[in-house]
Structures are given as C-alpha cells and as structure tokens.
Amino acid sequence: MSDYDLTDLLADWPLEPGRINARKIIGADKKPKLQVRIDLGVLQMEYDGRPDGQRPKGYQSLLALHSHSKQQYTAGSHASTGFILSSDECRELREEAMQYYHRYIALFPLEDFPNVIRDTNHILDIFELCRACGPNDEDQRALDPFRNAAVTMNSRAEAEMAIQAGLTHEAMAALNRGLEELHIIYQETDRQSSYEHSHEVLLLRGMREMLVPKLPASQRAELQERIQAAIERENYELAAILRDELRQMKD
Numbered sequence: 119m120s121d122y123d124l125t126d127l128l129a130d131w132p133l134e135p136g137r138i139n140a141r142k143i144i145g146a147d148k149k150p151k152l153q154v155r156i157d158l159g160v161l162q163m164e165y166d167g168r169p170d171g172q173r174p175k176g177y178q179s180l181l182a183l184h185s186h187s188k189q190q191y192t193a194g195s196h197a198s199t200g201f202i203l204s205s206d207e208c209r210e211l212r213e214e215a216m217q218y219y220h221r222y223i224a225l226f227p228l229e230d231f232p233n234v235i236r237d238t239n240h241i242l243d244i245f246e247l248c249r250a251c252g253p254n255d256e257d258q259r260a261l262d263p264f265r266n267a268a269v270t271m272n273s274r275a276e277a278e279m280a281i282q283a284g285l286t287h288e289a290m291a292a293l294n295r296g297l298e299e300l301h302i303i304y305q306e307t308d309r310q311s312s313y314e315h316s317h318e319v320l321l322l323r324g325m326r327e328m329l330v331p332k333l334p335a336s337q338r339a340e341l342q343e344r345i346q347a348a349i350e351r352e353n354y355e356l357a358a359i360l361r362d363e364l365r366q367m368k369d
Contacts (some may be wrong), residue, residue: 121156123358124159124160127154127160128159128160130154131155131156131160133155133156134155137227138154138223138224138226138227139154139155140152140154140155140224140225140227140228141153141228142165142228142230144209149164149165149166149167149227149244150165150167150171151163151164151165152164152221152225154220154224161203161220163217163220163221163224164353168214168217169217169218169220169221170217176192178272179214180207180210180214181211181240181244181247183205184203184211184251184340185243185247186246187201188201188247188251198332201251202251202252202253203247203248203251203252203257204253205252205253206252208248208253208257208260208288209251209257210245211244211247211248212248212260213241214260215241215244215245215264216243218237218238218241219237219241219264219267219268221237222234222237222238222241222271223271225237226271226274228267229278230274231275231276231278231279231282232279234271234272234275235272235275235276237277238268238269238271238272239272239345241261241264241268242265242268242269242272244261245261245262245264245265245268248260248261250368254310256323260351262307262347265303266303266316266319267319268301269296269300269303269318270296270300270318270321270322272296273293273295273296273297273299273322274293274296274322274325276292276322277289277290277292277293277296277329279323280292282327284343289329289331290326290363291326293322293323293326293329294326294356294359294360296318296322296362297319297322297323297326297359298351298356298359300313300316300319300322301313301328301355301359302355304316323325323362328361341360341363341364343366344360345357345360345361348360
C-alpha cells in the first residue's frame with residue numbers, strides 16, 4: 119500500500135452512522151491527536167492549542183494574538199474602547215472558532231469534559247472579541263448562530279463533570295447557569311417566544327429533571343433562599359428558573 123493511501127486505515131475503522139466516531143491517538147511527534155471518522159475519510163486535529171497545529175505569529179491562537187494586541191492598545195491609549203479588528207481578522211477568527219467547534223463536538227462523546235469546556239470558552243471569547251471590536255454589524259454578529267450551541271455544550275460539560283464527582287448540586291447550578299445565559303441570548307436577539315421550545319433549553323431542562331430525584335430534601339430551603347435573593351437583585355429570569363426547579367422537587 120502507498121504511504122498516502124488510506125484504504126486500509128478506513129477499512130479498519132468503519133463508519134458508524136448516527137454517532138460521532140472519535141478517538142484519541144499519539145502521533146508520530148509523541149503528542150496526542152484527535153481523530154474523527156467521517157463519511158469520506160478521517161479528520162485529524164491537534165489535541166491542544168489550535169486544532170490545525172498553527173501558531174499565528176508565535177501565539178497559541180488568533181484569539182490570544184488579538185487579545186494581546188487589544189491589551190497593548192488599551193495600555194498605550196489608556197482607553198477601554200477604540201480597538202477595532204479588520205473584517206479579514208474577524209473572518210480569520212470565525213474560521214478559528216469553527217476549528218474549535220469541530221474539536222469540542224468530537225471531545226464530548228469521549229467524555230473529555232474539561233477540554234470541551236476549554237474549547238467552548240475559546241469560541242465564546244472569540245464571540246465577545248468580535249462583538250466588541252468588529253468593524254461593522256455583520257462582523258460583530260456573524261457568530262451568533264453558534265453561540266447557543268457553545269453555551270449549551272459548556273453547561274452540559276460542567277454538569278457532567280459535577281455528576282461524575284457526585285456533586286449533584288453543582289451540576290444543577292451549571293445547568294441553571296446555561297439556561298439563564300440562553301434566556302439572555304434569546305432576549306438580546308428578540309426571540310423570547312422561541313425560548314421555551316428551543317432544542318438547547320429542552321436538552322438542559324431534561325438533564326436537570328433527571329438530577330432532581332438525587333437532590334436531598336434539605337436543598338428545598340436553600341432553593342427558596344436563592345429565589346428570594348434573585349428577586350431582591352431583580353434577576354427575575356434566574357428566579358423563574360429556580361422556581362421551576364423547586365416545583366419539580368415538590369413533584
């Protein structure tokens with residue numbers, strides 16, 4: 119077989135439709151790699167740093183490069199605003215975000231939840247940077263369609279880590295945080311009517327319902343206190359989420 123022919127590799131790793139086929143390997147450079155079996159071959163990514171292994175101008179990522187540039191601008195100008203990315207820089211950041219998106223999707227079924235959190239946070243940080251420093255509305259909003267998914271997977275990964283550690287209350291808190299962030303996103307994008315029936319919200323609520331029976335009865339009083347504190351802070355979205363949780367506990 120030619121050194122470049124993947125026929126034997128693909129035959130030894132058959133595609134399984136309906137699931138993400140991912141595995142962690144050690145590469146020829148002795149560093150871990152992530153491989154994903156796709157219908158037309160195998161996708162391979164670096165496990166750490168940028169998935170494509172590039173180091174833009176010596177930085178670990180474009181996000182790190184532009185974040186440093188922003189910090190330098192702020193320190194030099196003594197102004198918290200005024201740093202603007204170009205449209206090409208925003209496009210390159212979006213392309214980087216898509217690499218991290220493909221990697222965290224593959225990491226989740228491997229139950230590597232810390233690195234799912236790492237990659238979803240990277241995408242959300244790119245979103246915030248483009249939102250604050252993009253040159254126009256298109257560049258500022260181009261990543262909006264991926265924000266819901268990143269928030270949801272970040273929340274799920276935190277909850278799964280807590281569940282593995284037997285920390286049910288912390289898992290609940292992670293899911294509630296995700297629901298609250300999604301509610302804010304739907305408000306900002308004027309889609310409040312779609313919030314209750316969105317796939318992401320139903321998924322996080324489903325996980326939360328599975329956890330409710332595992333909570334001790336003493337949690338009820340704590341939930342009531344948190345509801346009251348949320349109301350006093352006028353955080354009515356969080357109060358509604360906590361009331362829903364309390365109602366499920368009573369049921």
